[in-house]
Amino acid sequence: MSSSLTERLLPATERALLHSVAAAQAEGRSPSLSAAVARGGRVVWSGIRSADGGTGPGPDQQYRIGSITKTFTAVLVMRLRDEGLLDLGDPLEKHLPGTDLGEATIAQLLSHTAGLAAETPGLWWERTPAALRPGLAEVLGDAPFKHPVGRRFHYSNPGYTVLGSLVGAVRGAGWADAVREEILEPLGLERTSVRPRAPYAEGWAVHPFADVLLPEPVEDLGVMAPAGQMWSTAGDLCRFAGFLAEGDDRVLSTASVQEMAAPAAPLESGEWDGTYGLGVQVARMYGRTMVGHTGSLPGYVAGLWVSPADGVAAATLANATSGPQPWAVAAELVRTVAEAEPRLPEPWRPLPDADPELLALTGPWYWGAKPHELRLLPERGLLLTPVGGYGRGARFRAAEDGTWTGLDGYYAGETLRVVRRADGSVRHLDLGSFVLTREPYEPGAGVPGGVDPGGWRGTP
Incomplete structure (x- = not known):
């Protein structure tokens, strides 16, 4: 030997x-x-x-x-x-x-x-x-x-x-x-x-x-x-x-x-x-x-x-x-x-810069009532993760036209784009026609089918 x-x-x-x-x-x-x-x-x-x-x-x-x-x-x-x-x-x-x-x-x-x-x-x-x-x-x-x-x-x-x-x-x-x-x-x-x-x-x-x-x-x-x-x-x-x-x-x-x-x-x-x-x-x-x-x-x-x-x-x-x-x-x-001898994790490193517009997109988003969180990745990439460990998530690569393209999972190849109001503020995220909002079924955020004007309620 x-x-x-x-x-x-x-x-x-x-x-x-x-x-x-x-x-x-x-x-x-x-x-x-x-x-x-x-x-x-x-x-x-x-x-x-x-x-x-x-x-x-x-x-x-x-x-x-x-x-x-x-x-x-x-x-x-x-x-x-x-x-x-x-x-x-x-x-x-x-x-x-x-x-x-x-x-x-x-x-x-x-x-x-x-x-x-x-x-x-x-x-x-x-x-x-x-x-x-x-x-x-x-x-x-x-x-x-x-x-x-x-x-x-x-x-x-x-x-x-x-x-x-x-x-x-x-x-x-x-x-x-x-x-x-x-x-x-x-x-x-x-x-x-x-x-x-x-x-x-x-x-x-x-x-x-x-x-x-x-x-x-x-x-x-x-x-x-x-x-x-x-x-x-x-x-x-x-x-x-x-x-x-x-x-x-x-x-x-x-x-x-x-x-x-x-x-x-x-x-x-x-x-x-x-x-x-x-x-x-x-x-x-x-x-x-x-x-x-x-x-x-x-x-x-x-x-x-x-x-x-x-x-x-x-x-x-x-x-x-x-x-x-x-x-x-x-x-x-x-x-x-x-x-x-498992591979050592890569050391955490801060991003080289912080784009205020991208930072403003991070945090909680909701597909209907399902909570997700959006994180910023290197090179203007994004990571969408379902809260609770189940659901649809994906990594997204930034495109030159200001949108993002899904890299894996259910959303591979799909387009994520930011939909803004006339004043430039973010109205919602459009992910392959699905609408993600800052609050569950947020009124005025462009949810297809509309949101019941009575809002959330207790016993049906």
Whole structure:
């Protein structure tokens, strides 16, 4: 067992992480299992357990990450959207004609709701030469759809192959070059690549009823590469997870990575603990929301999770086709650090200035008879909170026209505006047509339907 640290965790936390990795390697019967943990985007711990007792491959060892590649592909598509080169609501045919995918949209492909088949027609694509699938025609086949477009989540490897081709068509350069130039180099992921770079772990199958191994073939996936080609280390994946939690303007803004992590696919009956966003899996584990992806190819399994609320990420990689469950281990590592060493609250700081007009808006407001309070946030933002802990509340971002736009909850995307009287005094707040007043059903405040002139009374 080995470990490397850039910022010390508590000894008890380190011991718990080491135990989780050792147990996962032994119980999963994997030739090796590598893991890393990051806090605030910085790798704070890495460890590896291997069949030779721990003196095997180190934290710089690459493993194949399988479908975690899809998240990199999704980032490239989101970059094209942010640059105005496409819209997520565009049908694929607008930018990549000739695929026979009709009106399936880019957003549906990203969220696996386009109705496409899970796998390619013909031979098992992960274990056969890419020459058998020279283009999208061989990837999609004659009947690419298994479900109506947009109706349900159905994980699709061909769908992400198509998205990789979309990137190439819009960029005018290959998907692999785009990954390297637009993601890996800006984020400093020096040990992540489309093809393996030594040192890298050899992939194995472990016999289910005997402790013996069988080497797995490593095929170049060719046109299928955007669905699962890439190689990385646990440390590099943790750095990538930090980007998925916070964004990086050199690649994608915070708002765009948050958009990726918003659930975009309908849930199957009973699947209430996990869903899919735009290129990322979203799961509720150990009482916290985690964002990331899992991956597998013959000889390799991988798991990557970040808890944005805790600022903790973990990645786990193993070189066995089946047995270990790195996605479960990664979630356990996140929980261990988040619970043992919870994130310190940000220190309270006063706002840089105090706008008298905004200060005058703060305090109690009533939707009908339901009390709320309005607080001032940095950068002229507002926070509406229902009193008593139940009801509708939201954060609002200031717009240039003097209104505010809801950022979350029921009022996400809705407009909050101040309605003034002729003398400039505030009459009421209009929130998506709902009227908030300074007193419950305040007379003369413009409450739709009017206010009974008899006012409040006792027994009906």
